[in-house]
Amino acid sequence: MKTRIRELRAKTGITQEELAQQVGVRRETIVFLEKGKYNPSLKLAYRVARTLGSTIEEVFIFEEEDLA
Amino acid sequence: MKTRIRELRAKTGITQEELAQQVGVRRETIVFLEKGKYNPSLKLAYRVARTLGSTIEEVFIFEEEDLA
DNA sequence: ACACATTGTTAGATATACCTAACAGGTGCA
């Protein structure tokens, strides 16, 4: 799964650390999310999206394989 | 977290078992989701939403506390 | 009342999201 986290972070000018704090997770978690290295819980995805001023389906980009 | 799974299932006339099969999880998982008893992974939420012909943010209803 | 489909619940096992701590590489600025 790809994400627009980095892009949206840049747009709002916040760091991984700041995003992590606002969302309530560790910075490493943001790093992993940003790189698509794991599949977050729905609530976490929601908090990230809202903190970035966006929606889940705009921040997280699903692929064919995610439906199978 | 509340969901509209049961409502949408009724609308499309499919059972928990059928939804589970289409989504690729066990029926118990659907039961728990439907009752808001746990916080699914983002990909699972996506598959459930698509299978019900809807979107994540329409199927899963977030509350204040989900932002904290 | 009886069958049958659907839904609900429980308990134990497994996978993995997420935490914690620590360190390394890059970039900009004094």
Place this chain on the structure above:
DNA sequence: TGCACCTGTTAGGTATATCTAACAATGTGT
């Protein structure tokens, strides 16, 4: 050069989503 700040990575631990299997409860039609 040297110091901050930001980012990336790694390893071990904890919590919990999901699986499996089995059974109970409820509903629905005959």
